[in-house]
Amino acid sequence: MRTALLRNYSGLIYEEDLRGYDQAARDQRFLSRALAADAVRIVTGCDHEAAGRAVIDGDRDQGIDAIAVGEGSPEVWLVQAKSSDAGTAKLSRDDALAFADGVRLVDGRNFDPFNDRMQPFLPRLDAAMGDSRLRITLVVALMGPATLSDAATGVMERLLEDANNNGPLLRYEVLGSADFYQRLRQDIAPDPVNVTATMRNWLRRDVPFEAWQGTVAVRDLAGWYEQHRDALYEQNVRKSLGLTRINSGIKETLLKEPENFWYFNNGITVLCDRIEPHYLGRRRGDESVRLTLEGVSVVNGAQTVTAIHEAMELDPDAVDDADVTVRAFSLGPERELYATRITETTNTQNDVSQRDFIALDPAQAEIREDFLLSGLGKTYTYKRGEPDPAPEAGCSVEHAAVALACAYHSPELAVRASKNVDLLWERGTRGAYPRLFSEVPSAYRLWRSVQVRSAVGAALELERRRLHGRAADMARRGDLLITHLVFQLIDQDGMDDPNLDWQPILHKVPTLTSLVLSWMIFHLDAEFGRNSFLSSTFSDETRCKTLAKLVLDDARRGATAPALPEDYQTQAMRPRKPRRPNAVPTLVSAGLLVDGTPLTYRPQSDPERAAVKSWLAEDPRRDKATWVNDRVKCLLWTYDGKQYSATGLVQRIWDLAGYEDAPVSVQGPGRWTLENGLSLWDFAVQLFEKEAEED
Structure with missing residues (x-):
């Protein structure tokens, strides 16, 4: 929710007064305003831009964070929002009292105490307040449970009691994090698919839910795919698999034997939310009926529908003679109960793998x-x-x-x-x-x-x-x-x-x-x-x-x-002489470097130098370290006073400097140099070669 609110309302909400805060404090205040805007979007159905304009939170908001007035209707929504990254926001008694005081100012048309962001609402607000049909909804938006404490509830109930003496003027509702998350899920949900089909030789059942089965011209199904494509298969275990042996056979039958297609094909199964029949003759199975299917998903026969569309594009005149069996189930509120079972059972008759069925999870x-x-x-x-x-x-x-x-x-x-x-x-x-x-x-x-x-x-x-x-x-x-x-x-x-x-x-x-x-x-x-x-x-x-x-x-x-x-090992990697020991253990064993010996980091390539140059220049301690006679963490970084391995400290510097294209492996000892110009690696090699000569 935090990510969505920051993204969806960026640039849409007044934030000039937040410039003096650090990023964390600014984000928290902005999130509260974004939550108020989202509450307006939920209760009014407006878009993000209009919701952003509804926010008046800030200095002199009089306890009201957002306001909305109905277009051409005497409806007013007043919002107070409380955000929390932990999802524990609550409305305190003081917050409720401030909200109530602001509501009383609006009810008395006393708009002078409010800030300038209230001004655009005044003409419509003034008109609504003068309408005898006026209804005001107070919205408490909480990034937490949609409940109020007893103290806050008492304040709100007393306000309603005072306002509703002469009729139901005032009401309030509480929106919690679950409401905002549900709206966010709705935002990303695909648009419902609605189609029509003319069905012949049909039969209908009503228990346990409405179901139709009959013959439909393939041109109708080709039209479905032309308009909606893969959205038709949202509840299926899989999308159309493209060119397969089965699809090729379906197309061949359609193109060469369209009159036999009904006999050779199993047909398709459709789930939907609602079916609206329009009878083209008498209400008998031998008369045609025009079905409008709302909220459609083809749960069996995705390959058939796709192949029909492809065949229709190749030779529409030939394919136009073909029919297919269609079963349409109107599940309505029972969709969640039956959809998965129907999808599973209708697909187990075909070549469907366990991999396909996880789509129903x-x-x-x-x-x-x-x-x-x-x-x-x-x-x-x-x-x-x-x-x-x-x-x-x-x-x-x-x-x-x-x-x-x-x-x-x-x-x-x-x-x-x-x-x-x-x-x-x-x-x-x-x-x-x-x-x-x-x-x-x-x-x-x-x-x-x-x-x-x-x-x-x-x-x-x-x-x-x-x-x-x-x-x-x-x-x-x-x-x-x-x-x-x-x-x-x-x-x-x-x-x-x-x-x-x-x-x-x-x-x-x-x-x-x-x-x-x-x-x-x-x-x-x-x-x-x-x-x-x-x-x-x-x-x-x-x-x-x-x-x-x-x-x-x-x-x-x-x-x-x-x-x-x-x-x-590859030939190029095979050593021609005994493998040299690790640099750091060699130096520690030799005992020639005392603790505190100064060392300087020296990049070894142009990209490396370019990546770290400006970051190192910001603080002279960043490229300095001192030697510690430890076989693993041999460097004490002057910048933070912590011990690192030679390679680990180089990688730490790269991370802090933002060296995004850093190589996968790094030879740390070769980058830390002594005052005489030798790197730790060079010094270790000298010691090794000297010992080899003596041997």
């Missing part, structure tokens, strides 16, 4: 709403036939399910996904789907999980370039298990928090991926042998659990993975 619609309404601004698709969003624009339910399977606390679901993604749609006590979606994940958790999965995939692509043979195959076949292991090493506690900065965690993913991969290669060979079959290992839940425990134990204790055998 309310959790999926809830996730899609969360994606649309949250601050992410991303798209979520869950019906088969819907195009997948671009990677940066959102994700599909398949991407989401795989990412959640990898994030699961044990590797079993990642193993299932690696075998076949369809295994993630299984229901039942041991099925994967309930474990992934029964407690509906937030849009933020879902999107961040997809980001981690994508980041691991990108890191593994780089890792595979330095690997050869069996090791490269482990990185490919074990990608989902590796993703699972990375998830276990990152902090998932704040994944639902919209205010969490997720980028620092994503920056760690390449390093964690490399670490996990190295240990996995080592333990897989050590535990199961260098000749073990990788396909059977990565598809065996028991083996993967054993492997995961071994890898995580070593990764969590900070151990360095053993070097890869030469035959696991």
Whole structure:
């Protein structure tokens, strides 16, 4: 709601008087005004722009935050709003008294005490107040429960008692967060689909709900699709699947044997809110009836409708002779009760997978709403036939399910996904789907999980370039298990928090991926042998659990993975001489740098220098650190007085400087230089070569 209010009313509400506040305070005051505007929109049905103009909140508002006057009617709405990011807003007794005082000023047509934003309403307000049919509605808008305290209720009831002596002049209503959220959901709901069809040879039933079945010319259905396209299938388990063998057969029959199409096709099933019949003759089944269907969704026969439209475009004269059977169910208020059952049973007769039926799960619609309404601004698709969003624009339910399977606390679901993604749609006590979606994940958790999965995939692509043979195959076949292991090493506690900065965690993913991969290669060979079959290992839940425990134990204790055998490395990566030790442990072991030795950060490339230059220049302490004889956190940053590793401090500087195109990996010791101009890396190399010569 916070995101929607800030977005929907930006530039539409007076805020000149908020310029002196910091961002947080300004947002809170603006949100209160936006809530008042949204209340006006709910009670009057106006658009966002008109609702924004209704806000008079500010100095001299006399306890009234917004006002609306009916167009050509003696109706007046007066609003007081209370916002709360925590969803706990309440109307205090003092607020209620101030509101009541403002109402009395309006009732007495005493407008002088009000601010200038009241002026545009005065002509219509004055006219309404003089009308004997005047009705005033007081609206209390709360970002919290739609209830008033006893004290506030007492104030409002006394006000009504005073005002309504001579008739029902005044009433009040309370809008809570649920009302505002419901309106927000209505804003993104698709427009209802209304169609007409002429039905012959029909029959009608009325119990348990109104239902019609009969023959309809395919030209009517082609017209439905021409006007509404995929909106026709909103409640179906899937969209039209495009060109398939089944669709091709439907079109061929229509084009070559249109007179036989009625015999060869199962027909379509339509759910709707209301059916209005217009009889073209007597009310008999052998006479035609014109049906107007409101709130339509084709729940079975999406492929038929799409194929009819395509065939009609190819040869309308031939197809015009074809008919199809249509069943239309008018569910009205019973739609929620029957819609899912009808959709499931009518589709089980056709080639429909478990993947299709998740489209009927309310959790999926809830996730899609969360994606649309949250601050992410991303798209979520869950019906088969819907195009997948671009990677940066959102994700599909398949991407989401795989990412959640990898994030699961044990590797079993990642193993299932690696075998076949369809295994993630299984229901039942041991099925994967309930474990992934029964407690509906937030849009933020879902999107961040997809980001981690994508980041691991990108890191593994780089890792595979330095690997050869069996090791490269482990990185490919074990990608989902590796993703699972990375998830276990990152902090998932704040994944639902919209205010969490997720980028620092994503920056760690390449390093964690490399670490996990190295240990996995080592333990897989050590535990199961260098000749073990990788396909059977990565598809065996028991083996993967054993492997995961071994890898995580070593990764969590900070151990360095053993070097890869030469035959696991590409020729270019194989060392020609013994591998040099890590720079920092070498320097600590040598004992040649005393604690407090000054060091300076030196960028190593033009893009890096350009990215950090202005940020470093703002404070001379930012590129300075002192040495600490610690094998991990060897630098004490002068800027904040905290200890970092050489690489960790470089990445921290990049983050704070906003270096968006930073490389995935970084050699920190090479960027921290001593007063003699040598970097920590250079100094360590000198020590190593000297020791090698002495040996």
